[in-house]
Amino acid sequence: MNKIINVEDRMPVIKTLPLSFQHLFAMVGSTILVPILTKMNPSIALLCSGIGTLLYILCTKAKLPAYIGSSFAFIGPIVAVSAKYGAMDKTGLASIGAVSGGVISAGIVYLIVALLIAIFGIGWLNRALSSIVAGSVVIVIGLGLAATAINWAGLNASYSDPSLLSVPRWAWITVAMITLLVGIIGSMYFKGFLGVIPILIAMLVGYIAALVLGVVPNSVLHEIATTPIFKLPNVAIGKVAPRFSLDIILLMAPVSFVTLAEHIGHVYVTNNVVGRDFTKDPGLHRSILGDGVATITAGLLGGPPNTTYGENIGVMAITKIYSVWVIGWAAIIAIVLSFIGPVSVFIENIPLPVIGGVSILLFGIIASSGFRIFVDNKIDFGKKRNLLISSVIIVLGIGGAALNVPVAGNTIQISGVALATIVGIILNLILPENSKSEE
Template identity: 50%
Template sequence: MTWLALSFQHLFAMFGATILVPYLVELDPAVALISSGLGTITFLLITKGQVPAYLGSSFAFITPIIVAKAAGGVGAAMVGSFLAGLVYGIVALIIKATGHKWIMKILPPVVVGPVIIVIGLGLAGTAVDMATNNPAGEYSLQYFSVALVTLLITILCSIFLKGFFNLIPVLIGIAGGYLYSLAIGIIDFSKVIEAKWVQAPDFVIPFVEYTPSVSLEIILLMVPVVVVTISEHIGHQLVLGNVVGRDYVEKPGLHRSLLGDGLATMLAALIGGPPNTTYGENIGVLAITRVYSVYVIAGAAVFAILFGFIGKISAFISTIPTPVMGGVSILLFGIIASSGLRMMIDSKLNLGSKRNLIIPSVILVIGIGEATLKFEKFDLHGMALAAIIGIILNLVLPYDKDEQTNHETA
C-alpha cells in the first residue's frame, strides 16, 4: 500500500502539466498520459534502472506543434516531434564518443535563458485568450472570473501549502476552478455519461492516420527546440543528482539519459502524443519523500497508462472549461519565463558586458516578436529562429578580456 501511495503522489505531481500541453495543442490528453507512462518506462530501461525520473509533456514544443499543425496537419507535428527525438539520439551518440563538456559551450545560459523566456512569454497571448473568451471567441466576464478564481487558488496553494501539496498547486488550482465552474453552471457532463469505462484513446498512428512526410520547414520548426530541451534535461539531471546524492551525468551517463528522453519523444510521436521531457515536479516529490526507487516511478507510469484507457477519465478531462486551463496557464507560462531569467541570474551573467547584453536582446525580440525567415520552400519561425541566431552570436561574438579569461578556465 505504501508503494501505491508513493506512485500516486508522482502521478498527481505530473498530471496537471501533462494534460495541459495536449489541451493547448488539441491532442488527446489520454494519449499524452499513455505516452508519458510508456516514455518513462523506456527511459528507466535505457538508464539501466539507475535514474528515478518521470517524463511528461514538454511545454517547449507547444508553439512549434501549433504552427506545424496549421502548416501540415497533426501528421506534420508528429513527424517533427519524431525528428526532435531523433536529434536527441544523435547528440547522445556524440556525447558517448566525445564527452559532454562541448554541449555546454554551445548552450550557455546567455543563450538558453532568453530562449526559455521566449517560450513563456510567447504563450502569454494564448493564456489570456483562454482565460477571457467564451466558446464563441467573445470576451466573457463570467469566464474570466473562472480563470481568476483558478489562478488565485493556484497562487495561494503555491505559497501557503507545505510538503507534497506544495508540489501540486496546479492540480489543486484546476480542481478549485472546476468546482467554481460547476457552481456557476458552465460544465456539461453529457460526454462523461456517454463515455465507456474502457475505450481506446484517439491514437494518431503513422501510415494509418497519415502518411509521414519530412520537409525542411518542419525540421527547422521543431528541431531547434531541442536546444532548449537538452539544456533543460541536463539541468534536471544535475538537480536530481544533488537530491539523490549521485552523479547521473557520469553514471549511467548523460548519453543514456538523453537517449532515453529522445526515445520517449519518438515513441510519443508514433502514437500521437506531445514530446516528453523530465519533470521537475517529480524531482520535488523525490526530495520530500526521500524514496528514490525507480519501481515507484515505474508504478506511476503504469497508472498513467491505465488512466489513458479509462474512457470516463478521458471524458471528464474534456469537460474542464477553457478558462480553468487559462487561469493556470497565466501562472505556468509566467513561471517558465521567470525560470529563464533565474538561469541567467544563477549563472551570474554580467549584463554590463556588451556581448551578454546583445545576445539576449536579439533572442528576446526575434522570439517574442515571432520574426520569420521566409524562403521559397520553408519558413523559420520565432523561437526556432531566435535559438539558432542566439547560438551563432554566442559562437562568433568576442568576449571581453575578463570574460575571456573566465571562459577559458571554465
Template identity: 50%
Template sequence: MNNENRPILDVNEKPPIHQWLTLSLQHLFAMFGATVLVPFLVELDPGVALVSSGLATIAYLIITKGQIPAYLGSSFAFISPIIAVKAFGGPEAAMLGSFLAGLVYGAVALLIKTSGLKWLMRIMPPVVVGPVIIVIGLGLANVAVGMAMNDPVTGKYSLTHFSVALFTLAVTIVCSLFFRGILGIIPILAGIVSGFAFAYFRGIVDFTKVIKADVIQSPDFIVPFVTYTPDFSWTIALIMMPVATVTIAEHIGHQLVLSKVVGRNFLEKPGLHRSILGDGVGVMIGSLIGGPPVTTYGENIGVLAITRIYSVYVIAGAAVTAICFGFLGKVTALISTIPSAVMGGVSILLFGIIASSGLRMLVDNKIDFGNKRNLIISSVILVTGIGGAALKLSDNLQIAGMALATLIGVILNLVLPGREDDDELMNKMFGESNNDTAA
C-alpha cells in the same frame, strides 16, 4: 549521510505491496495537471498523452538501467512549435516533427558519449539558453490570456470566464505558496480541480461528453502508416528540431538537481548520454502514437525530495497507472470538459514560470549584462523570438519564431568576441568535479 537525508526507499528498493499504489499515485497526481494541460492547449487527445507519458517513462527507466528515478510528462517547450506545425500540416505533421526532435536527442547523446559536454556548452551556453526559455514562456502569454478572458464559443470577452480564470489562478498560487508536503507539489492539479468546481457553479461546464463516454475506451491514437502516411518537410524539421537543443539543456539542469536530491552523480552513472537518450526515445514513442513530446518533470523531483522515496519501482508504478488512466473513457472525457478559462488561469502562472526559469538560469550562472556581448545576444534572441520573426527561404521552407531566435543566438555566441573560456563555463555550470563529464 545524516538521518534527515537518508532515503526511506533507495533507488533499487521495492516498496511494500500495500504501499506501492499509494506511493505511485503521488507521482501520478504530481504530473497529472501539467501533462494533460499540454494536449488540451495543442488539441491532442489527453488519453494518448497519459499513455505516451507512461510508456516514455518505462522506456527511460530501461535505458538508464533502472538507476534514475525520473518521471517523463508532457513538455511545455514544444507547445508553440506544435501549434505552428499543426497550422502548417495538421497533427500528423506535429508527430513527424516530434519524431525528428527525438532524433536530435539521440545524436546529442552519442556526441556526449564520445566527446563530452564542452561542445554542447560552447554552442548552447546559459546566455543563449536562458533567453530562449524566456521566449518559450512569453511567446505563449497571449494564448494563456486569451483562454482566460474569452468565451471559446463567441471568441469575445467574458467576465464569467475571466472570473473563473482568476479564481483558478488564485487557488494555484495559494497552494504553491502556503501548502506543504504533497499538496505543495500539486498546485496545478489543485488549481484545475478547484477552478473546475467554481466553473460548474458559474454554469460553464457541460457533462454531455462524460455521460456518453464508455468506461473503458481507446484513445485517439495517431499512428504512422496506419492512420496516416508521414510527409517529410524541411519546414517541419526546422520548426521542431531546434527546440530539442533547449530542452536538452533543461534536461541537464534536472539531472543536476536530481543528483543532489538523491545523493548520486547521475551524470557519471549511468551517464548523461543514457538519460538524454532515454528522454529522446520517450519523445519518439509519443510521436508514434499521437502524444506530445515529453521531458523529465520537476514536480516529480519535488515529490522525491519531500518523501525521500527514490525507488524506480514507485516511478514505474506511476507510469503503469498513467497508461491505465489513458484508457478510462470517463476520465479523458472529464478532462475534455474542463473549461478553457480554467486552463487559461493555470497557464498564466505556468507560462510565466517558464519565462522566469530562463531568467533564473541567467542569474544562477551570473551572466553579466554590463557586458555588451551578453546584452546583445539576449536582446536579439528576445525580440526575434517573441516578435515572431521569420526567415522565409521559399514558399514551403521557413525558419520562424523560437527556432530562428535560437539559431541567431547560437551564431552570435560563436562569432562575437569575448566568449567565455570553455573550462570556466563548465566550472560555472557543473562545478569542478563534473568538468567535461563524458559520462
C-alpha cells in the same frame, strides 16, 4: 519550507499518487490540446505521453525527472500533412499514415543528434550554450508561453473565440483567477502534505468553480455519465502503416531542431531547479535519446510528436519534489486513464480557464528560473557582451521573429526559441570577452 525529495527518493504510494496526479493535471491540458487542434485523438495522445515518459525514464536510467507530452511546435506541419494526404480518401487512413511517418522522421532526428553528442561529448555544447545564453533562452521559454496562458485565462484583449462565446467573460476570468489564487495561496501557506500538491488542489478547485459558474457545458457532463467505463484507444499500429516521402520528411523532420532547442533549455532549467548537472549524468545524449524514442513510439501509435514539458518543471520548482518515481507513476496513471472512458472525458475537458490560471504561475516560474541562472552564475551585465547577447535572444524569442528558409522546394520556418537560440549561440561564439571601450 517544504522538505526536498530528491530524484532517486521513493515515497509511500499513498503519498506518491496525489503528487503524480498533480503532474498529470499540470501537463494534460497542453497534451490533449495539441490533438484537438490537429484533429487527432486526445486519448491516444494521453496514452503516448504515458508510454513516452516511461521510455524516457528508461533511457535516462531513472536519473532525470521529466514528463513527456505532445509538442505544440508540430501543430502547423501536422495540419499541412493532414490536409494534403487526407484528400486522398474519405477514411482518413492516408492522413494518419502520412502524419505517423512524419512523426517518426522527427524522432529519428533526435536519435542522430543523441548519437553525435554521445560520440563528441558536450564540451562543444557547453561552450555554445554558456550561462548567458542558457539563462536567456530559459527566460524566452517561459515568457514565450505567457501569451498562451493569458489567452487560456481569458485575459486577452479580444475575447472572440467561437467556442467561448456561450460563456460570459466574467465567469471565464473568475475561474482562471480562482485557480491562480488557490495556487499562490497553496504554495505560500499550505503545510504538510497539502504544501506539496498546491497545483493539483488549485486545478481541482478551479474545475469545481467552472462547474458552478457554467463554464463546463452540460454536454460534457452528459458525455461523462454515458461513456463506457472501458474504452480502448483507437491506436494506428496494426491498422495503417506509416508513410514516408520526401515532402513529409521535409515538412516534419526539421521542426525537431525547434524542439531540440526547447529540450536543451528544459534540461538546463531542470539542472537549475534540482541543483544537479543532468548533461553529465545521465548525459544530455540519453535525455535526447529518450525524447526521440518517445516520439517514434507516438508515431507508431498514431499520436503527435512528444517533447519535455515545462509545466512539470514548474511543479517541481514549487513543490521541491524531484522524485522520478512521482513522474513514473504519473505516466502509469495517464496510460490507465486513457482506457477509462469517463475519466478520459473528464480530463480531456479540463476547462481552459483552469489551465490558463495555473499556467500563469507555472510559465512565470520557468522564466524566473532563467533569472536564477544569471544570479547563480554571477553574470555581470556591466559587461557589454553579456548585455548584448541576452538582449538579442530575449527580443527575438519573445517578439515573434521568424525566418523562412527554402529547402528542396519547401519553406521551413525557424522562429521563437529556435531562432533566438541559434542567434545567441553565434553571438556567444564570435563576440570577444570585452568590447573596445572596456579594454
